Amino acid sequence: MEPLAKIRNIGIMAHIDAGKTTTTERILYYTGRSHKLGEVHDGTAIMDWMEQEQERGITISSAATTCSWADHQINIIDTPGHVDFTVEVERSLRVLDGVVAVFCAVGGVEPQSEAVWRQADRYGIPRIAFVNKMDRVGASFARCLAEMENRLGASPVALTLPAGSEDAFVGVIDLVGQRLLRFKEDSLGQEMLEEPVPAAFMEESSAARMLLLEKLADFDEKLMEKYLNDQEIAPDEIHTALRKATLALQVVPVLCGSAFRNKGIQPLLDAIVRFLPSPLDIPPVEGEDKSGQLLRRRADNKEQLAALVFKLQSDAYVGSLAFVRVYSGVLALGQKLYNPRQKKTEKLAKLLKLHANKREEVHQIGAGDIGALVGLKFTQTGDTLCASGDSIVLENISFPEPVIGIAIEPKTKADEGRLRESLERVVKEDPSFRVSVNEDTGQTIISGMGELHLEVIVDRLIREFKVAANVGTPQVSYREAIKTVARAEARFETPGTGKEQYGHVELELAPGEVGKGNSFESQVRDDEVPPEFIEAIKKGVLGSLDSGPLVGYPLLNVRVHLVGGSYDEEKSTEMAFGVAATMACRKAAAEADPVLLEPLMDLEIITPDEYLGDVLNDLNKKGAQVNKVEAEKGVQVVSAKAPLAEMFGYSTDLRSSTQGRATFTMQFSEFAEVPARRAEAIIQKIRGF
Numbered sequence: 001m002e003p004l005a006k007i008r009n010i011g012i013m014a015h016i017d018a019g020k021t022t023t024t025e026r027i028l029y030y031t032g033r034s035h036k037l038g039e040v041h042d043g044t045a046i047m048d049w050m051e052q053e054q055e056r057g058i059t060i061s062s063a064a065t066t067c068s069w070a071d072h073q074i075n076i077i078d079t080p081g082h083v084d085f086t087v088e089v090e091r092s093l094r095v096l097d098g099v100v101a102v103f104c105a106v107g108g109v110e111p112q113s114e115a116v117w118r119q120a121d122r123y124g125i126p127r128i129a130f131v132n133k134m135d136r137v138g139a140s141f142a143r144c145l146a147e148m149e150n151r152l153g154a155s156p157v158a159l160t161l162p163a164g165s166e167d168a169f170v171g172v173i174d175l176v177g178q179r180l181l182r183f184k185e186d187s188l189g190q191e192m193l194e195e196p197v198p199a200a201f202m203e204e205s206s207a208a209r210m211l212l213l214e215k216l217a218d219f220d221e222k223l224m225e226k227y228l229n230d231q232e233i234a235p236d237e238i239h240t241a242l243r244k245a246t247l248a249l250q251v252v253p254v255l256c257g258s259a260f261r262n263k264g265i266q267p268l269l270d271a272i273v274r275f276l277p278s279p280l281d282i283p284p285v286e287g288e289d290k291s292g293q294l295l296r297r298r299a300d301n302k303e304q305l306a307a308l309v310f311k312l313q314s315d316a317y318v319g320s321l322a323f324v325r326v327y328s329g330v331l332a333l334g335q336k337l338y339n340p341r342q343k344k345t346e347k348l349a350k351l352l353k354l355h356a357n358k359r360e361e362v363h364q365i366g367a368g369d370i371g372a373l374v375g376l377k378f379t380q381t382g383d384t385l386c387a388s389g390d391s392i393v394l395e396n397i398s399f400p401e402p403v404i405g406i407a408i409e410p411k412t413k414a415d416e417g418r419l420r421e422s423l424e425r426v427v428k429e430d431p432s433f434r435v436s437v438n439e440d441t442g443q444t445i446i447s448g449m450g451e452l453h454l455e456v457i458v459d460r461l462i463r464e465f466k467v468a469a470n471v472g473t474p475q476v477s478y479r480e481a482i483k484t485v486a487r488a489e490a491r492f493e494t495p496g497t498g499k500e501q502y503g504h505v506e507l508e509l510a511p512g513e514v515g516k517g518n519s520f521e522s523q524v525r526d527d528e529v530p531p532e533f534i535e536a537i538k539k540g541v542l543g544s545l546d547s548g549p550l551v552g553y554p555l556l557n558v559r560v561h562l563v564g565g566s567y568d569e570e571k572s573t574e575m576a577f578g579v580a581a582t583m584a585c586r587k588a589a590a591e592a593d594p595v596l597l598e599p600l601m602d603l604e605i606i607t608p609d610e611y612l613g614d615v616l617n618d619l620n621k622k623g624a625q626v627n628k629v630e631a632e633k634g635v636q637v638v639s640a641k642a643p644l645a646e647m648f649g650y651s652t653d654l655r656s657s658t659q660g661r662a663t664f665t666m667q668f669s670e671f672a673e674v675p676a677r678r679a680e681a682i683i684q685k686i687r688g689f
Contacts, residue, residue: 002073004299004368005278009325011077011092013120014102015110019132023102023259023268024065024076030190030265031067031074064323064354064370069269075370093119095310095325095370098276099127100268105139105165105256109147110606110663117152126246127154128271131256134162134264135169141256148252157215157242158208160255160267163201172256172264173197175209176235181267189262213238219245239274246275279368285327287384287392290340295392297328299368305329305337307385308394309376314425314464321352322373324365324385327394331371332364336388341396342378345388349375381431402434402447404599404644406454407472408461409444415468419444422465426457433457447477450666451648476599476645478682479556479671480548482592485510489564490583492576503576505529505537506564509588512557514670518545522562529565529577536574537562540581549590551686556597556671560585596679597671598643605638605654607662612636614657622646641669645682 014020064077077092093099099120103113120127131144141162148156160172163180171182180197183189197205213233217224220241226233245251253275257264279299285306287295297306311323324331331337337346352359352372365371379385382396410419423435423446434447448454451474461467489506512519520538522529529537541562545555567577603624607615612629615638619626624642631637647666654662674682 002366002369004280004366006072007278007368008072008074008272008276009095009097009279009368009370010074010100010272010276011096011098012100012102013093013113013116015104015107015113015116018102018104018107018110018113019259020102023100023130023132023265026189026259026262026265027074027076027269028065028067029188030269031069064372066353066370070273072273073369074269074272077370092310093123093125095308096125097279097282098272099125100272100276101127101129101252103129103131103144103148104136105131105133105141105144106136108140108144109151114151117154124249126249126275126277127252128246128268128275129156129252129254130264130268131254132259134165134256135167135258135261137166139165139169141165145254148254154252155215155250156252156254157212158256159212159242159253159271160257160264161201161205161208162256163198169258169261169263172267173201173205174267175205175212176238178205178209181264183263183266185262189265192266215251216241216245219248219250243275247277247281279327285394287394289393290391297392300328301330301366303328303367304390304392305331305385305387306392306394307331309373309379309381309383309385312379312381312429314429320374320376320425320428322376322379323354323370324373325370326365326367328367329387330364330366331373331385333362337385338388338390339379339383339385340391340393341383342380344378346376346379346385348373380428402432402449402477404450404454405445405447405475405477406458407443407475408446408458409470411468411470418465419461419467419469422461422467425465426460430457443472445475449668474648478551478553478599478674479597480550480553480594481556481597481671481673482509482511482558482589482594484593486588486592487563488584488588488591490580490587492580492583493571494576500571501573501576502568502571503533503573503578503580504566505562505577505580505584507541507581507584507588508561508563509585509592510559510561511592512559514557516557518542518555518558518560520560520562524562524565529562529567530572533567533572533574533577534562536578537565537581540578541585544582544585545589549586549594550596551683553596555589555594558589596674596682598645598674600641600669600672601644601647601666602669603638603640603642603647603664603666605640605662605664606635607638607658608635611658611662612638615654615662618653618657622650643674644668 012020012024066073066075077096101113101117103109129148131141133139134141145156145158148154159176160174162169163171163173171180173180178197180195182193182195184191184193213227216238217227223233223237223241242253246253253271255264255268255271259265282299284296284298287306289295297303306328307324307326309322309324313321331351333348333351335348337348339346351362351365352374353362354372384392384394386392410416427433427435432449436445446454448457458471461469485508487506487508491504492501494501520541522534541560545558548555605615616626619640619642622642623646624640626638626640628639629636654664
């Protein structure tokens with residue numbers, strides 16, 4: 001096991017097409033983990049090992065790998081950049097200690113890089129940035145730094161400068177060591193030549209170095225003293241101050257290069273090791289025991305075991321892999337593990353260290369490390385594993401609700417069982433994917449985060465799981481809500497034959513606070529309804545809220561109060577009260593002025609100036625609400641909210657109205673009431689009138 005101080009758990013994140021996977025491929029090549037350069041564009045990237053990734057040239061599933069650099073172990077997770085797979089980023093960030101954010105030198109800070117940056121802010125993760133594609137036409141390192149400051153609210157400090165740009169990009173200037181680094185073409189960039197800074201770049205590099213020292217002087221008194229007295233500052237002193245400021249989230253070290261041209265990757269690896277945290281730099285992880293008592297576990301092999309399962313993945317050879325981050329203690333082969341959330345004991349069959357879709361078996365995984373487990377039967381994504389006899393539950397990973405659904409059915413009777421099994425496997429792997437059955441039509445509906453998300457899943461079902469299935473057109477996943485207070489009572493009695501049962505409740509339903517979910521509260525005396533039946537009533541109430549009175553979509557933000565009821569000492573049962581609660585709840589919901597809610601999406605469109613009018617007209621036709629239009633260096637950034645129902649196929653519409661020059665990102669914002677006339681048309685369509 002590696003010493004904890006020499007482990008780095010990092011993620012590589014960016015907007016789609018910023019060169020994230022290519023950067024990872026170069027890291028693996030230069031660290032000796034792979035012996036051939038893989039390329040995204042010709043489908044040979046090691047980290048994009050799924051067929052769908054190789055065809056589309058994008059990352060879909062977060063892949064994990066381990067490599068070594070400068071006597072340090074680096075565990076890397078390459079996360080997707082497309083917004084439909086944001087859940088992959090979310091669960092990866094939950095277990096990472098540091099992040100490398102990759103930006104395109106031409107595109108700068110793009111919408112999805114903003115989204116992932118905000119996700120990293122939420123988890124308080126230290127970052128370094130790599131400005132890629134410095135060899136491309138239109139590349140600007142200075143513009144990227146300015147956008148990081150203005151759009152991300154970051155405090156970027158340049159550690160390297162580009163020596164030339166576009167076709168004239170020859171290497172990088174190391175501001176700390178005051179040298180030019182060239183990367184030999186004939187050695188695929190493996191050989192790095194050090195030269196004095198050329199006179200042409202001297203003025204720019206001196207100014208950038210002064211700016212770096214100025215920023216760092218705020219974090220290190222010794223360095224400040226030397227800086228003010230014009231004394232020589234050693235590279236090690238600069239590195240120490242930079243590490244301190246990076247870990248405190250006060251600065252973001254920024255490097256540059258061209259991953260595709262094999263330039264600037266070694267300085268990036270040095271920066272990962274020097275400035276990103278080890279597990280020892282991270283505060284102790286917090287969890288709760290059975291009684292809700294707060295527990296803390298430090299990153300130490302001698303502590304009791306606490307590990308978090310952050311991803312499950314189907315595997316053709318071993319059935320199912322569980323990706324795990326060990327926060328404290330040691331996971332050893334053959335030991336019995338306890339899952340406190342599922343209240344089940346698990347036994348390990350194999351322990352693996354991963355390299356994309358290849359793996360090596362190991363006997364143990366220590367604190368601060370990442371690996372994969374084989375043989376878990378009951379564990380789900382977000383579950384905690386601890387030693388048998390112990391009980392600690394770490395904070396779960398929260399996943400967004402799916403907003404788009406399609407009907408799927410097997411082509412033949414023979415495919416029915418295979419489809420059901422395959423969907424169960426995908427649901428286990430992907431917590432943002434849901435499967436439900438429409439009670440009225442009997443159709444199986446699969447729901448996800450966007451059109452691409454569902455397209456990839458259907459593709460996997462056909463190719464990977466060999467299921468022949470028919471797929472319907474995408475459907476919006478609506479919700480329902482109530483607008484007024486309503487009361488209803490219901491009695492459930494089975495007189496005469498068999499076992500007699502009795503339950504009687506009176507419920508009041510009221511609109512709750514948006515975003516707070518559904519709640520239940522009992523306001524009855526024990527002599528009206530005894531306490532032992534309250535849980536059954538609550539179950540009946542919350543279960544009935546899964547299907548609203550309009551068209552059977554789940555009800556949101558409803559407060560339910562049990563305000564009355566009666567019981568019979570001999571006949572009353574939990575089942576009778578549960579049924580009565582369901583009946584009363586449905587009756588009250590129908591009388592509480594129910595309304596239909598639809599998912600609204602946050603849109604950000606970046607368009608050249610000349611197409612702004614066309615873009616705004618199109619949004620207007622779709623019933624979108626434009627919140628903001630900002631001019632930024634020859635482009636217009638449009639922020640809007642639009643109903644998801646109007647956004648199917650929008651990428652095609654946008655491409656045709658802007659000659660393919662505009663880009664957009666879309667993510668779920670909230671559920672909002674559908675205007676009455678449109679709601680009526682939707683309800684009639686769903687009911688089949």
